[in-house]
Amino acid sequence: MEIKPADSAVEPILFDEEEVKLSLKFGFLGLGMGGCSIAAEFAKIRTGTKNNLYPYSVGLVNTNMGDFAKIPSLSNATELKLSGYEKGAGRNVILGEQAFVENVDNLRPSIERIFQDREFVWIISGLGGGTGTGGVIPAVEMMYEMGFAGRVGLILTLPRNKEGRQVIENALARLQLIIQAVESKQLGSVLFVDNEMLFQRFLHEDPNMSEEDYLVKSNRFIAQTLHRMNAVSASAPYGAFHFDSSEFLKMLSTPGVLSISCAEIGSNSIDLERIDSYVTPFEESIQSGLLSTGYDLATAERAATSIITRKQVADRIYKLSFTNQIESILDSYAPTATEKPVSTYVADVKKTFNQDKSHVVYMFSIFGGLDWPQRVSELYDLREELLQAERTRKKSDVFAKISNMQIETQPEKPITGSPFGNRTAAPSPFGNRDTSASPFGNRTETNSNNDDNESPFKKTRSPYSS
Ligand SMILES: Nc1nc2c(ncn2[C@@H]2O[C@H](COP(=O)(O)OP(=O)(O)OP(=O)(O)O)[C@@H](O)[C@H]2O)c(=O)[nH]1
Numbered sequence: 286m287e288i289k290p291a292d293s294a295v296e297p298i299l300f301d302e303e304e305v306k307l308s309l310k311f312g313f314l315g316l317g318m319g320g321c322s323i324a325a326e327f328a329k330i331r332t333g334t335k336n337n338l339y340p341y342s343v344g345l346v347n348t349n350m351g352d353f354a355k356i357p358s359l360s361n362a363t364e365l366k367l368s369g370y371e372k373g374a375g376r377n378v379i380l381g382e383q384a385f386v387e388n389v390d391n392l393r394p395s396i397e398r399i400f401q402d403r404e405f406v407w408i409i410s411g412l413g414g415g416t417g418t419g420g421v422i423p424a425v426e427m428m429y430e431m432g433f434a435g436r437v438g439l440i441l442t443l444p445r446n447k448e449g450r451q452v453i454e455n456a457l458a459r460l461q462l463i464i465q466a467v468e469s470k471q472l473g474s475v476l477f478v479d480n481e482m483l484f485q486r487f488l489h490e491d492p493n494m495s496e497e498d499y500l501v502k503s504n505r506f507i508a509q510t511l512h513r514m515n516a517v518s519a520s521a522p523y524g525a526f527h528f529d530s531s532e533f534l535k536m537l538s539t540p541g542v543l544s545i546s547c548a549e550i551g552s553n554s555i556d557l558e559r560i561d562s563y564v565t566p567f568e569e570s571i572q573s574g575l576l577s578t579g580y581d582l583a584t585a586e587r588a589a590t591s592i593i594t595r596k597q598v599a600d601r602i603y604k605l606s607f608t609n610q611i612e613s614i615l616d617s618y619a620p621t622a623t624e625k626p627v628s629t630y631v632a633d634v635k636k637t638f639n640q641d642k643s644h645v646v647y648m649f650s651i652f653g654g655l656d657w658p659q660r661v662s663e664l665y666d667l668r669e670e671l672l673q674a675e676r677t678r679k680k681s682d683v684f685a686k687i688s689n690m691q692i693e694t695q696p697e698k699p700i701t702g703s704p705f706g707n708r709t710a711a712p713s714p715f716g717n718r719d720t721s722a723s724p725f726g727n728r729t730e731t732n733s734n735n736d737d738n739e740s741p742f743k744k745t746r747s748p749y750s751s
């Protein structure tokens with residue numbers, strides 16, 4: 286059985302043009318070029334629903350004004366400039382953080398207005414650069430101060446292997462803080478987008494695709510994945526169980542990492558007498574994941590599978606034996622999850638899906654509260670390898686030859702832009718943080734008396750402070 290998650294990437298948004306209900310009112314705050322490009326794809330999603338044609342509210346925050354020119358202007362997306370840093374943050378995380386922090390008072394009124402009716406806000410950042418990576422923590426803190434504690438998630442891209450040590454190091458440095466905040470249950474869902482994995486999938490699918498096309502299509506795929514989950518959970522339930530909006534919100538508010546997967550199976554190939562005909566593609570889909578992979582699904586705190594197809598197919602396959610099989614599989618992958626509903630839905634496929642997809646059965650799965658994906662550890666190892674290679678390079682023959690010139694005794698030039706050295710204190714609007722040590726360590730009480738509104742980073746130890 287063939288599943289091609291990446292195939293859907295080259296198709297239009299599934300629910301485009303159609304009158305479709307959505308579970309949650311999502312807001313998206315894009316930070317930096319990558320974050321804004323992905324957020325803009327959410328802004329482009331159309332549902333065909335009167336008065337809610339473009340269902341998502343989007344804020345685009347960036348230093349580099351030139352980047353905005355690459356994003357079409359959209360009525361539901363507001364560009365927000367980080368003044369004083371118009372040239373960009375040049376892959377300097379500290380500068381990126383400083384840019385956000387210095388502008389936060391200017392941003393706040395616009396961001397409050399953009400997200401005033403939103404039920405859940407995703408902060409999107411391409412980890413590895415300066416602006417998006419540096420902005421992510423103060424952005425979370427700002428949203429918490431605005432009363433979004435427990436209703437903030439992160440969509441974070443992980444760099445590709447060939448992006449170099451600095452990029453990987455930038456990403457890991459921020460991840461260290463984010464991991465600590467999530468581990469201490471202060472921060473909700475993190476949805477990782479593994480750029481290396483997406484790149485390899487697209488490369489395999491169409492080696493002649495242009496780089497520009499690749500970026501647009503992969504960003505659209507990310508937006509489509511989350512949007513589909515949001516639409517499916519608002520569809521008409523067929524059976525007794527319904528993974529509804531409130532359960533979806535609970536899933537998203539669960540601290541930890543989220544994994545989303547989808548098996549697309551031609552209904553004709555599903556034979557209830559042959560369990561493998563649907564169990565195999567279902568299992569393959571949850572193992573591979575749509576946006577990132579390499580999870581220990583047994584660590585899931587919650588899991589859910591939502592199956593959707595047209596009425597005619599539903600009447601044939603939604604039998605006890607079918608749901609029982611799917612429930613058993615889900616249970617075997619997430620044995621200790623506190624909730625793991627399997628829900629069945631019907632959709633008017635002619636209206637909701639593309640015509641040629643009318644025979645497809647979609648099996649969406651979502652796992653919440655997961656541990657960190659293997660990719661994070663791979664990036665850590667890759668950084669070690671690159672560091673090692675750099676050290677070896679410095680001990681080359683040429684260096685040995687000229688070492689008599691006492692070059693070795695000259696002070697080494699600091700790596701500018703590294704988040705691990707020469708940190709300058711960024712002024713913070715969030716209280717008396719001991720910024721000389723770290724923007725996140727040693728945090729004192731915030732102004733709020735409400736625990737929920739405290740920064741998720743307050744109780745975490747900073748990697749910079751020791
Ligand atoms: N999936 C995806 N990832 C992207 C995209 N653009 C950038 N990235 C990733 O995000 C990382 C950070 O790049 P940018 O977003 O351009 O950096 P920035 O936040 O603008 O930071 P500075 O330009 O250094 O201030 C890159 O290393 C890429 O891995 C995009 O359109 N899609």
Ligand SMILES: [Mg+2]
Binds near residue numbers: 318
């Ligand atoms: Mg940039």
